[in-house]
Amino acid sequence: MIRILARRLAEVAIFLLLITFVSFLFARMAPGDPVLSILRVDDLSVSAEQVEQLREDMGFNEPLLVQYGEWLADFARLDFGNSYISNQPVMDMLRGGVPATLELTLGGLFVMVLVALPLGSLAALYRGRWIDQVSRGLSLLGAAVPSFWLGLILIDLLGVRLGWLPTMGRDGLHSAVLPSVTLGLAISSVYVRLLRSSLIDSLNQENIRAARARGISEPRIFFSHVLRASLPPVITVFGVSLGSLIGGVVVIEVIFAYPGIGKMVVDAIRGRDYPMIQGYIFVMAILVFVINSIVDLSYRYLNPELRLKGKGRV
Amino acid sequence: MKKLLILFAALAAMVLVLSACSDSSAEGGGDAAKEVNLLFNFATNSLDPHVDTSYVPVRAGIAETLVYLNDETLEIEPWLAKSWSSEDGQTWTFQLREDVKFQNGKPMDGEAVKASLERAMADNIAIANALRIESIAVDDAELTIKTTMPFPEFPSELVHPNTSIIDVSETDFINKPVGTGPFAVASFTPGTAVDLVRFDDYWDGAAKLERARFSFNEDANARSLALESKGADIVFRPEVETVEQLEAIDGVTVESTSTFRVHQMTMNLQRESLQDVHVRQAIDALIDRDMIAETILSGHAEVATGPFPSSFSFAPDYPEKQRGIDEARKLLEQAGYTEQDGVMQKDGEPLTWTLLTYSARADLPLIAQVFQSDAGQLGIDVVIEQIEIPEEHMVANRDWDLATYSNLTAPRGDAGYYLNATYHPEGALNFSGADDDKLTAMIDELNQVVGQEQRSDIAEEIASYVDEQMYNSFVLHPNTLVAYNSGKVKNWTTTRSEYYMLTNELDVE
Numbered sequence: 017m018i019r020i021l022a023r024r025l026a027e028v029a030i031f032l033l034l035i036t037f038v039s040f041l042f043a044r045m046a047p048g049d050p051v052l053s054i055l056r057v058d059d060l061s062v063s064a065e066q067v068e069q070l071r072e073d074m075g076f077n078e079p080l081l082v083q084y085g086e087w088l089a090d091f092a093r094l095d096f097g098n099s100y101i102s103n104q105p106v107m108d109m110l111r112g113g114v115p116a117t118l119e120l121t122l123g124g125l126f127v128m129v130l131v132a133l134p135l136g137s138l139a140a141l142y143r144g145r146w147i148d149q150v151s152r153g154l155s156l157l158g159a160a161v162p163s164f165w166l167g168l169i170l171i172d173l174l175g176v177r178l179g180w181l182p183t184m185g186r187d188g189l190h191s192a193v194l195p196s197v198t199l200g201l202a203i204s205s206v207y208v209r210l211l212r213s214s215l216i217d218s219l220n221q222e223n224i225r226a227a228r229a230r231g232i233s234e235p236r237i238f239f240s241h242v243l244r245a246s247l248p249p250v251i252t253v254f255g256v257s258l259g260s261l262i263g264g265v266v267v268i269e270v271i272f273a274y275p276g277i278g279k280m281v282v283d284a285i286r287g288r289d290y291p292m293i294q295g296y297i298f299v300m301a302i303l304v305f306v307i308n309s310i311v312d313l314s315y316r317y318l319n320p321e322l323r324l325k326g327k328g329r330v
Numbered sequence: 331m332k333k334l335l336i337l338f339a340a341l342a343a344m345v346l347v348l349s350a351c352s353d354s355s356a357e358g359g360g361d362a363a364k365e366v367n368l369l370f371n372f373a374t375n376s377l378d379p380h381v382d383t384s385y386v387p388v389r390a391g392i393a394e395t396l397v398y399l400n401d402e403t404l405e406i407e408p409w410l411a412k413s414w415s416s417e418d419g420q421t422w423t424f425q426l427r428e429d430v431k432f433q434n435g436k437p438m439d440g441e442a443v444k445a446s447l448e449r450a451m452a453d454n455i456a457i458a459n460a461l462r463i464e465s466i467a468v469d470d471a472e473l474t475i476k477t478t479m480p481f482p483e484f485p486s487e488l489v490h491p492n493t494s495i496i497d498v499s500e501t502d503f504i505n506k507p508v509g510t511g512p513f514a515v516a517s518f519t520p521g522t523a524v525d526l527v528r529f530d531d532y533w534d535g536a537a538k539l540e541r542a543r544f545s546f547n548e549d550a551n552a553r554s555l556a557l558e559s560k561g562a563d564i565v566f567r568p569e570v571e572t573v574e575q576l577e578a579i580d581g582v583t584v585e586s587t588s589t590f591r592v593h594q595m596t597m598n599l600q601r602e603s604l605q606d607v608h609v610r611q612a613i614d615a616l617i618d619r620d621m622i623a624e625t626i627l628s629g630h631a632e633v634a635t636g637p638f639p640s641s642f643s644f645a646p647d648y649p650e651k652q653r654g655i656d657e658a659r660k661l662l663e664q665a666g667y668t669e670q671d672g673v674m675q676k677d678g679e680p681l682t683w684t685l686l687t688y689s690a691r692a693d694l695p696l697i698a699q700v701f702q703s704d705a706g707q708l709g710i711d712v713v714i715e716q717i718e719i720p721e722e723h724m725v726a727n728r729d730w731d732l733a734t735y736s737n738l739t740a741p742r743g744d745a746g747y748y749l750n751a752t753y754h755p756e757g758a759l760n761f762s763g764a765d766d767d768k769l770t771a772m773i774d775e776l777n778q779v780v781g782q783e784q785r786s787d788i789a790e791e792i793a794s795y796v797d798e799q800m801y802n803s804f805v806l807h808p809n810t811l812v813a814y815n816s817g818k819v820k821n822w823t824t825t826r827s828e829y830y831m832l833t834n835e836l837d838v839e
Contacts, residue, residue, distance in 0.1 A: 048718070052722065052758075055459060058738060060747070063756045103454070109375060175559050184552060271549045279521065279548075280521075
């Protein structure tokens with residue numbers, strides 16, 4: 017395990033260096049720079065000379081590699097700089113936003129599990145029956161409905177008409193329910209179908225028939241054997257898509273005024289707020305690395321064959 | 331298998347219980363206390379009054395500036411400063427109010443104001459550039475400010491919310507700035523809301539409200555729904571399509587107020603066809619303003635005759651103009667163009683224009699399309715090019731003819747900002763490339779004149795000259811929509827500057 021972790025850490029160091037370099041280049045090569053935003057040309061008196069002077073002072077006229085070198089030197093001291101727009105330290109801003117985004121992501125996953133597990137399981141267990149058809153229909157609907165529309169419909173129904181839940185903001189657990197449900201429903205359709213087909217494969221395994229022949233109860237067979245054997249493919253897809261899920265909650269964050277980092281980074285990209293963009297990419301890279309590591313480790317728990325291979329017993 | 335079904339049913343029941351776990355705050359915290367919740371369309375992650383680009387501290391009544399913009403007269407007035415004067419437009423003397431306290435109980439004196447202005451300039455380079463302050467000297471409640479050059483519109487620049495006066499001896503500017511306004515910060519959730527409490531020692535009389543909430547949501551539909559659910563009492567810029575639905579709700583009032591913004595057609599004067607004033611006038615005649623205001627903005631706009639809304643003292647009474655396709659054809663003929671086989675041309679060269687537009691302001695691409703269609707009827711081929719950052723693109727590339735653009739023209743009650751930025755050869759927003767000696771001389775003259783009345787006269791002359799030369803064509807001034815629960819909220823005023831929202835006069839039934 018330690019060897020795996022050490023190898024992983026070496027990989028991540030190289031991966032982070034590469035990703036910061038590539039993202040730096042992409043951000044700087046995109047048209048525009050933050051000088052006009054910083055000088056608020058749309059609101060305050062500025063001369064063309066002042067614009068050029070600030071561009072020079074901020075080093076935007078330097079070659080890209082020199083700019084990257086300067087960024088890297090600060091990064092080595094764990095100094096991500098201040099946001100050009102808000103003048104706040106980037107790390108403070110991210111520290112403020114990451115918990116909300118993670119909360120939303122975890123809430124969405126919880127709802128996804130609550131939806132996908134029963135629907136996928138029932139569809140697999142009653143293959144071809146009405147419940148399977150309903151599950152298929154709901155999955156198609158879930159995949160077709162855009163999350164912003166679903167969010168507005170849920171606000172209208174649960175917030176405006178029924179008055180059960182707050183429609184926006186982050187103020188305790190209840191305020192996370194609507195955005196989490198929106199996100200969870202939006203992502204669950206893929207997992208319902210994936211879980212269904214994976215469960216059907218497992219249900220057809222010989223060990224399951226043998227378990228039935230031995231008279232083991234159906235719930236025990238399902239939870240202890242079938243479900244466990246069906247999870248690795250689902251978790252693989254989950255691991256691959258979680259990074260994009262965290263990055264993709266921005267629509268939900270805007271509709272529900274949920275103060276996460278998704279919205280923050282969209283503003284940063286619009287305003288060419290380079291320190292913020294770099295900081296966000298760095299944090300996201302670490303998150304994706306951590307998630308993928310957890311997913312890898314979970315295989316070893318779910319699949320005894322891998323665990324035993326590690327111990328040289330297979 | 332039945333047990334399995336029961337288990338799933340139990341899980342589903344848990345979800346319902348969780349959903350029902352809402353408390354009274356789901357209704358926006360509405361209780362017997364005198365409180366309002368204003369929902370604004372821009373979010374902020376920082377309440378630092380000197381940096382925040384959403385101007386929340388001034389809008390929420392936390393902080394105030396030395397000078398105030400009167401929304402009715404559109405002239406500047408004393409606020410934290412009692413009066414000001416200058417002989418030469420470069421050395422300014424401000425008399426401060428002596429009865430003002432910060433929300434932490436400390437008096438607002440000359441030294442505090444100096445420290446606050448110095449911090450604003452140190453932390454915000456845009457403000458440092460705009461104020462052009464060379465030195466500040468303090469003598470009790472008198473502040474003597476010297477600018478780096480004669481700068482007659484200096485007092486009007488002090489209307490800008492980023493020049494707010496705060497107690498800089500406090501430290502948490504981002505979450506809890508201490509200003510002089512009628513409301514103090516109780517708590518701040520970045521990106522979501524700021525909760526406010528009444529400041530009892532407010533110099534202009536304590537607020538009628540006990541508490542207030544200034545919250546943010548950048549989705550227009552979600553804001554409309556918040557008003558419907560009574561989660562908010564005042565909502566800025568609800569979705570235009572929901573206005574009728576909101577007006578149908580008992581007690582909801584929707585106000586449509588003109589702003590200081592203008593949507594314009596910027597003309598690149600370096601392009602051959604646009605160097606002829608008749609062609610520029612033809613473009614102006616081609617723009618169907620009434621139709622654009624009615625269809626694209628659903629009537630929530632004032633048709634523009636020039637850059638400044640007609641209520642400004644320096645907006646000229648423009649001569650009546652003939653408009654429409656026939657008038658445009660006539661003007662183009664005066665410029666030597668003729669329509670042959672459905673193509674407008676001169677010396678065998680068809681007339682084509684590249685029209686830039688951008689989606690950050692949703693109305694602009696639609697205006698571009700209407701113009702393209704109208705020009706097509708005259709046999710002019712208009713190619714629309716979508717760009718991302720107009721200010722960058724228009725400067726870096728000069729291969730375009732026209733651009734839809736949106737400008738603030740007199741955000742602080744003075745025309746100097748707009749005229750300098752847009753028509754002076756050194757202006758950062760001079761995208762048309764205007765370099766007209768007469769016009770430059772007029773702007774330079776404006777930059778030397780101190781008296782407000784005289785400044786207005788010169789600004790009016792400049793606006794008339796720009797109209798004669800048709801350096802840009804002005805389409806409309808979009809309105810701001812505000813919907814509020816008038817059954818509950820009293821004394822609400824939608825200001826055109828949008829600087830002042832939560833005031834000490836605001837009240838609830």
